[in-house]
Amino acid sequence: MAYDPKPDNNIIAVRTSGFSKFIVYISFLLTLTITLWLYIGTKNKFKRLEQDINETASGIDVQLQRRFDALQKLVETTRSAMNYEKSTLESIVALRTTGKINPKDFSEYEALTSSAIRGVNLSLERYPELRANENVKELQKAIVDCEDNIAAARRFYNTNIRRFNSSIQTWPAVVAASNLRLETKMFFEASERSRQDVKMDLGF
Template sequence: MTFIWILLAIVVVVAIFGITIYNRLVALRQAVNQAWGDIDVQLKQRYDLIPNLVETVKGYASHERETLEAVTQARQQAIDASSLQDQQQAENLLTGALRQLFAVAEAYPDLKANQNFLELQRELSDVENKIAAARRFFNNSVAELNTAVEQFPAVLFAAPLGFSKKEYFEVDVDDRAKVEAAPDVSF
């Protein structure tokens, strides 16, 4: 009879322990999802600003068609991205295209003095800062989830319960050079 009580107590402790681990993993997964939602909101704001910025530059720099088209195409790729990896690549391209657009704007003093352009540039800079902060928060949430999924004893429960490691949202090593490189502007 004592053996049955001991066995029952062990089963109850393991069940409580499993439930605790499961609830922690669920909370961490929700934090990752919420953090991605924050990034998504900021990216949508960025996408909404870009057409206005392109139109403003277009009025001053109509012969910079290639740069304007590159920004528009990069924006569309970012909107259409379906996976985290596609989103990362598209965002890297968009960041590079926007850098090129601002480099073109440097060559037009009237455009640089245009209040509408300056306001759009300020708003875009603000959104970029918010995106960077949201990415840091997302990556921190992913790190917490990934650590929890790999730690013992959660590692015993994670895979069978459907929890797996998530990817970070960061610039790829190959794309980092493209994003950080000075834009090529020719007239």
């Protein structure tokens, strides 16, 4: 004999306890609140990281300015004896007159100033009396000191860049980064010419 179940067509009103409703509603609100809190927290984190990058970029710019100032003084000190041409600094001055250097121009600027330093240094080789001059020695020392400070500032800058780039590419932070249209930032790497040219012969 075939199985012939009888359907129950009675209308039943679905009811649940107020506690069950409370649990569902509170869970929804908590989930929404936590998600919003995480999203806002992530956005604030990105802002802090960008602020750290800007601060370290400013530190690099300060050291590049110090080196530029020392280089200018060195050129002025030695120009009368060496007949050093002012045009050597024209390309550097053009960048400097724009005010604060854009981080993407750091490498170019460092290469230009390093090249100018090398030009002065090579010229000094022909003037032993200038190499022995105390003012020249002090300015050369100042430039070398700036090189060390630039290297340290560059490490801090690149560390912050690395943290920022990693943060905006990892889930779930990448969702907020995408909504904010953020992009990875460029590292500051000294050019090969800069690495070769920054050595100063102090004449000791």
